[in-house]
Amino acid sequence: MKNGNLYNYILGIADNSLILGQRMGELCGHGPSLETDIACTNISLDLFGQVRSYFQYASKIAGDGRTEDDIAMLRKERDYKNVLLVEQPNTDFAYTLGRQFLFDVYHLAFLKELQKSTDLTLSAIANKCVKEVSYHERFSSDWVKRLGDGTDESKEKMQTAINDLWTYTDELFHQTEADKTMVAEGIGVDVTKLKDSYYREVSQILEEATLQVPESKYFQKGGKQGIHTEHLGYILAELQYMQRAYPNMEW
Amino acid sequence: MISTEQNIDKRLIAILEQVSDPEIPVLSIMDMGVVRSAVIEDDIVNVEITPTYSGCPAMDVIGDDIKKALKDAGYQSNIDLILHPAWTTDWITPRGRKALEDYGIAAPLDAEADKDVLLNGKRIVKCTNCGSQNTRLVSQFGSTACKAQFQCDDCQEPFDYFKCLK
Numbered sequence: 001m002k003n004g005n006l007y008n009y010i011l012g013i014a015d016n017s018l019i020l021g022q023r024m025g026e027l028c029g030h031g032p033s034l035e036t037d038i039a040c041t042n043i044s045l046d047l048f049g050q051v052r053s054y055f056q057y058a059s060k061i062a063g064d065g066r067t068e069d070d071i072a073m074l075r076k077e078r079d080y081k082n083v084l085l086v087e088q089p090n091t092d093f094a095y096t097l098g099r100q101f102l103f104d105v106y107h108l109a110f111l112k113e114l115q116k117s118t119d120l121t122l123s124a125i126a127n128k129c130v131k132e133v134s135y136h137e138r139f140s141s142d143w144v145k146r147l148g149d150g151t152d153e154s155k156e157k158m159q160t161a162i163n164d165l166w167t168y169t170d171e172l173f174h175q176t177e178a179d180k181t182m183v184a185e186g187i188g189v190d191v192t193k194l195k196d197s198y199y200r201e202v203s204q205i206l207e208e209a210t211l212q213v214p215e216s217k218y219f220q221k222g223g224k225q226g227i228h229t230e231h232l233g234y235i236l237a238e239l240q241y242m243q244r245a246y247p248n249m250e251w
Numbered sequence: 252m253i254s255t256e257q258n259i260d261k262r263l264i265a266i267l268e269q270v271s272d273p274e275i276p277v278l279s280i281m282d283m284g285v286v287r288s289a290v291i292e293d294d295i296v297n298v299e300i301t302p303t304y305s306g307c308p309a310m311d312v313i314g315d316d317i318k319k320a321l322k323d324a325g326y327q328s329n330i331d332l333i334l335h336p337a338w339t340t341d342w343i344t345p346r347g348r349k350a351l352e353d354y355g356i357a358a359p360l361d362a363e364a365d366k367d368v369l370l371n372g373k374r375i376v377k378c379t380n381c382g383s384q385n386t387r388l389v390s391q392f393g394s395t396a397c398k399a400q401f402q403c404d405d406c407q408e409p410f411d412y413f414k415c416l417k
Binding site: 036043045123127135138 | 302304305307308336337369370389391392393394395396400414416417
């Protein structure tokens with residue numbers, strides 16, 4: 001494919017939002033309270049909306065009749081390039097919000113850089129998304145503080161979630177081949193440059209939340225290469241069911 | 252150069268004003284500021300609309316409703332969704348803000364005040380029922396992506412606040 005690097009680059013960005021959106025959508029009707037339920041599903045809706053913009057653009061670049069729905073729902077597991085962090089399960093509310101928080105801080109910094117992309121469609125999408133994601137980041141960091149600085153039990157749960165999810169944070173800053181090419185062309189964001197300020201900001205919020213900043217230096221990786229944790233298959237089974245069972249169905 | 256100005260053919264204004272946001276029926280899409288351009292070329296109307304929020308499910312319906320309204324007026328049309336410049340709540344007209352308030356949705360404050368309300372719990376959003384500013388944020392996310400939930404501590408009315416998006 002001509003523009004194959006750009007296509008893969010867009011999918012790398014969009015898949016994070018797609019899989020995280022699917023995870024947050026699981027809380028529809030199952031949130032711990034009505035307000036948080038609505039908040040999580042609103043975040044999910046924002047993420048899916050962003051994904052649509054990216055996939056519509058990717059479909060145009062592919063130029064072979066692949067639609068946004070095909071790209072979203074008809075790939076195999078190995079072809080999804082999301083980071084491992086976003087596919088981690090909704091173990092409890094602390095995990096759900098911890099995962100959201102660790103992703104949001106990255107996502108917001110990433111989008112702010114993507115606004116400067118020389119690719120006008122990507123910078124327009126980033127301009128749109130950055131406004132929505134600043135609300136997400138406020139929401140999730142607010143909850144991390146509230147639970148961290150809450151009761152003994154909420155603090156313990158929040159700390160456990162952060163400790164467990166920490167191992168997936170380093171991958172956010174790994175560069176793929178498509179990344180390197182796109183950075184060189186002024187289209188992509190150099191994620192390696194976001195790393196220091198990310199850990200600074202995350203640490204500051206964890207401290208405000210009276211939580212310990214994990215010291216572990218052991219990190220998991222693989223999502224960006226399509227090597228996923230055991231959770232992704234189940235997510236895709238649900239995500240793809242309708243299109244696989246009833247090909248080409250529409251609302 | 253991408254313009255933030257609207258470019259709408261005068262002949263089309265009355266037609267487009269009949270189309271409303273399906274989730275906020277009192278608000279016409281013109282007062283909402285989502286129509287960025289509407290021009291007649293060779294008897295076909297080309298309309299550009301911009302989404303309020305990326306995932307707003309109302310956009311597809313709005314596109315269909317515009318097509319239908321134009322068809323009823325005798326025009327064929329193409330609808331394009333554009334992302335740039337991104338929509339901002341500043342584009343809601345004064346008439347639109349009043350329609351929101353009358354409908355029970357508090358209109359967006361400016362960006363600074365919005366931050367004070369949503370982050371620092373400042374009580375300045377006016378209750379749409381009794382006008383009191385003794386109101387508190389219940390949740391940053393409301394019944395649709397564009398709104399937050401509030402409650403008035405004087406008359407106890409729960410209501411939506413249209414979040415500032417800039």
